[in-house]
Amino acid sequence: MIGGFVSIHPMVSALYFIGLLLHIMWLNHPLYLLIAWCCLVILHLQTDNGEGLRSVWKGYSMMALVVIVINPLVSSRGSTILTYFRNRPITLESVVYGFVFALLLITMLMMFQVAQKVITEDRFLYLTAWVLPRTAFVIVMIQRLIPLLHSRLQEINAVAKTQGRFNAANRLGKVRVAMESLNVLLVWTLEESLHTAVSMRASGYGSSLRSSYVRYRMETRDYFLLMIMGVMTASIVLGGVQGYGQMNFYPSLAWKPVHLMHTSVYIIWCALPIFINLGEIIQWKLIRLKT
Amino acid sequence: MERYYLPLSLLVLITSMVPFYRRFEKKKMTAEEIVFIASVSAIGAVGRVPFAALPGVQPTSFIVIMSGLTLGPQAGFIIGSTSAIVSNLFLGQGPWTPWQMMAWGLMGLTAGLFRHTSINKQTWFLAFFGFVWGFFHGWIMNLWFVIGFFNPLTWQVWLGAFAASFYFDLSHALTNATLLFLFSRRWKKIMGRMVSKFGLLK
Numbered sequence: 001m002i003g004g005f006v007s008i009h010p011m012v013s014a015l016y017f018i019g020l021l022l023h024i025m026w027l028n029h030p031l032y033l034l035i036a037w038c039c040l041v042i043l044h045l046q047t048d049n050g051e052g053l054r055s056v057w058k059g060y061s062m063m064a065l066v067v068i069v070i071n072p073l074v075s076s077r078g079s080t081i082l083t084y085f086r087n088r089p090i091t092l093e094s095v096v097y098g099f100v101f102a103l104l105l106i107t108m109l110m111m112f113q114v115a116q117k118v119i120t121e122d123r124f125l126y127l128t129a130w131v132l133p134r135t136a137f138v139i140v141m142i143q144r145l146i147p148l149l150h151s152r153l154q155e156i157n158a159v160a161k162t163q164g165r166f167n168a169a170n171r172l173g174k175v176r177v178a179m180e181s182l183n184v185l186l187v188w189t190l191e192e193s194l195h196t197a198v199s200m201r202a203s204g205y206g207s208s209l210r211s212s213y214v215r216y217r218m219e220t221r222d223y224f225l226l227m228i229m230g231v232m233t234a235s236i237v238l239g240g241v242q243g244y245g246q247m248n249f250y251p252s253l254a255w256k257p258v259h260l261m262h263t264s265v266y267i268i269w270c271a272l273p274i275f276i277n278l279g280e281i282i283q284w285k286l287i288r289l290k291t
Numbered sequence: 292m293e294r295y296y297l298p299l300s301l302l303v304l305i306t307s308m309v310p311f312y313r314r315f316e317k318k319k320m321t322a323e324e325i326v327f328i329a330s331v332s333a334i335g336a337v338g339r340v341p342f343a344a345l346p347g348v349q350p351t352s353f354i355v356i357m358s359g360l361t362l363g364p365q366a367g368f369i370i371g372s373t374s375a376i377v378s379n380l381f382l383g384q385g386p387w388t389p390w391q392m393m394a395w396g397l398m399g400l401t402a403g404l405f406r407h408t409s410i411n412k413q414t415w416f417l418a419f420f421g422f423v424w425g426f427f428h429g430w431i432m433n434l435w436f437v438i439g440f441f442n443p444l445t446w447q448v449w450l451g452a453f454a455a456s457f458y459f460d461l462s463h464a465l466t467n468a469t470l471l472f473l474f475s476r477r478w479k480k481i482m483g484r485m486v487s488k489f490g491l492l493k
Contacts, residue, residue, distance in 0.1 A: 025298040067440045074447045101440045112385045121380060134316050135373065138329045142377050145333035153340055172469075175348065178341035179474050182350060186334060186478065190485045193330040197323040197489075205322045246294075249442070 004277035006047065009222040010123035011130070012229075016272065017115040019233055023269065024107050027236075027245035029255055032266055033103045039270035040110045046277045047117045053110070060109050064102035071098030079252045097249045118273075122214055133210055149189060156184050225272075232269050236262070297386075297439035304389040308396070311368050323489050328370055331358045331482075335374040347462040351378070352428065353470040355395050356421055359402030360411055360475075361482040362491070367399025387435055394431040398424050418472040425464025429456045 005013070024036055044053045071094050073085065078093025119127070121143075129136035160181065168174045239245065239262035248254045268275075335354040342348045351374060359367025372392035379388050402420070405411040433452045441448045485491070 022298065028294060070448070070451065071441060074441065074445050074451070075443050077443055097442060105440055108386060113383070116384060132312055132316055134325070135312060138325060138332070138373060139377060141326065141329035142333045142336065142373070145330060146336055149333055149337040150340065153337065171345065174345055175469065178345065179470065181341040182334070182338055183477065183481070187481055189330050189334060190327070190481070193326045194323055194485070194489050197321070197326040200322040200326065
């Protein structure tokens, strides 16, 4: 998908994901986590047909499994004893804790995955440049240097091959060969970089504020979204402070009954990008119908 | 309270990095200094390519330590933590990014503390330093997972985490020690020459 949620202003989408991350970490009631999880699955499907998810779900499941298995084994806190394992009590609370936090972990990792699809590298740098201009500049420079250094390394290796320097037998020999290439790369790059700096200065580096190459404009819908997000965050936080959407594990499981209003606002928050994407699709259909 | 360890730890981490980056942003720096920092970080990112034939051997930590030693704690922190951001741009950002920034940043920073001491001329000391940091780095990287997802944090959890990452940490530590023992003198010479030639980071 090109339009929809992917196309909103990077600052708004970044704020959305920061908010979502905080909500996920804070509101740990399984119902809330499941809502967030479902919405993220749909969002993954909408953004890249689930391609990104397909490549990582095995790793995620492994990590979740570790949390599920290890938690009850190492903790004997909790008041409801289910069974004994090697004379250690396995409590209901620690089992539930393991499952809930495994779900939290997966949801959080999925959020980061989809956030990277939405906030692509150039948007990430745009945002960084806004807070940390010099750091963003350094990162851009590094990004340009990486392919350059790759090609330099190839050149270095080609020369080394003609000199027959690649015949290392053991591990230490291989390390020496590799470090030899890296040494050459270091000298070469540092010398070159200082030339770059001289020419940068000649073209006026540091004489005025830097401008950004990529520009994003806040549109009406971005302001509108910001406003909705603000209102929703306020109500979610208000309910959260009163204890809604959270679960206490020790000494025994405890949670407040579901507050319909609070849960609905949370669902809307999680589904916000999905709605935006759907709205885009519907708009397209309408335009097509008209023509 | 334990439920909030993950968000709280992230908050503490990010806040503690603010002063370093603030200072880096505000400080008056010449073009040379900025390009120098970018080049060293880029070498840190590309450095793993020549080592492709040696699984588990990565020179990034070596480069971070060497840049701390020659450029000082400030630049060491920036180079270390920026290398983490850059390598995650390719491998994927996640809740581990701030931890990785901290781990490599502190590695560069602590190396920088030894810049003007005479003990850093002893390669055995540098090898020891790198060896210890191989383990520290792994332990810091374990933290986000352990703090965030296990409760209560008994000593068995910590022991299990250390045991699970022991093999990787040991290989990291041995790599650091070997590289620092064999090549630190030469790198210090090369980088030191550049620093004095262009009057960098005084």
